[in-house]
Amino acid sequence: MAEHQETERAGAPIPTVIADELHIVYRVNGAKTGKGSATAALSRIIRRGSDDTARGVRKVHAVRGVSFVAYRGEAIGLIGSNGSGKSTLLRAIAGLLPAERGKVYTDGQPSLLGVNAALMNDLTGERNVILGGLAMGMSREQIMARYQGIVDFSGINEKGDFITLPMRTYSSGMAARLRFSIAAAKDHDVLMIDEALATGDRKFQKRSEQRIRELRKEAGTVFLVSHNNKSIRDTCDRVLWLERGELRMDGPTDEVLKEYEKFTGK
Numbered sequence: 001m002a003e004h005q006e007t008e009r010a011g012a013p014i015p016t017v018i019a020d021e022l023h024i025v026y027r028v029n030g031a032k033t034g035k036g037s038a039t040a041a042l043s044r045i046i047r048r049g050s051d052d053t054a055r056g057v058r059k060v061h062a063v064r065g066v067s068f069v070a071y072r073g074e075a076i077g078l079i080g081s082n083g084s085g086k087s088t089l090l091r092a093i094a095g096l097l098p099a100e101r102g103k104v105y106t107d108g109q110p111s112l113l114g115v116n117a118a119l120m121n122d123l124t125g126e127r128n129v130i131l132g133g134l135a136m137g138m139s140r141e142q143i144m145a146r147y148q149g150i151v152d153f154s155g156i157n158e159k160g161d162f163i164t165l166p167m168r169t170y171s172s173g174m175a176a177r178l179r180f181s182i183a184a185a186k187d188h189d190v191l192m193i194d195e196a197l198a199t200g201d202r203k204f205q206k207r208s209e210q211r212i213r214e215l216r217k218e219a220g221t222v223f224l225v226s227h228n229n230k231s232i233r234d235t236c237d238r239v240l241w242l243e244r245g246e247l248r249m250d251g252p253t254d255e256v257l258k259e260y261e262k263f264t265g266k
Helices: 002-009 037-046 086-093 125-135 140-154 172-184 202-217 229-235 253-264
Strands: 015-029 057-071 075-079 101-106 110-112 190-194 221-225 238-243 246-252
Touching: 015 086, 057 086, 057 101, 057 221, 057 238, 075 086, 075 202, 075 229, 075 253, 086 101, 086 110, 086 190, 086 221, 125 140, 125 172, 140 172, 140 202, 172 190, 172 202, 202 221, 202 229, 221 229, 229 253, 238 253, 246 253
Parallel strands: 057 246, 075 221, 075 238, 110 190, 190 221
Antiparallel strands: 015 057, 015 101, 238 246
């Protein structure tokens, strides 16, 4: 601990997340062909090359040998085509998926937006703010002190008293805005945001981007998955580009986005 504090005082960057040759493999039940149980049973009998194959389990290699170091105060964009492994990587950093090979090290508690503040459809927005705050480790007193700020930030009450209605009455955009607002009410060691800023109007996006900058100032690290390159440019100083599960490029935002836009033709 003393060495850690000494390094921080010396001005050296403090690592918060280290991925070391990380591989994530999903196992999907069911044979590749045939839907019926008889077909699956026959497949298991005929194909006994491995335990997984014998059980009719398919492997999906979602993240392939990814390595990087993230530091305190960084906002890192994650970009790539659909299915490139961005969300899988976030779930692995959050400790929700085991590594097939390699390691993930985190300093502090990583929070994946929408998991730590898992919202319940049958409860009101008000109850979900309280439960979401408790799930993130806030006390009831802290939640109540920040409650009005959370509601105002989300903007869901701008067209009516929606905070007192069940979440199932919300549009997907309203639910996403409330989820972000709950998560953003607390300072995080590592906060991972998956497409949250794609919802809502530009006014909400600007509030969200400002809050991300504040979180960085509090020595947190922010990961942002987005298909909106403008959000990435406005918010992040570094970008990781994943393609087919592999880390294709890691560098300053403008450099990586320039190459990515050439790749996608956009």
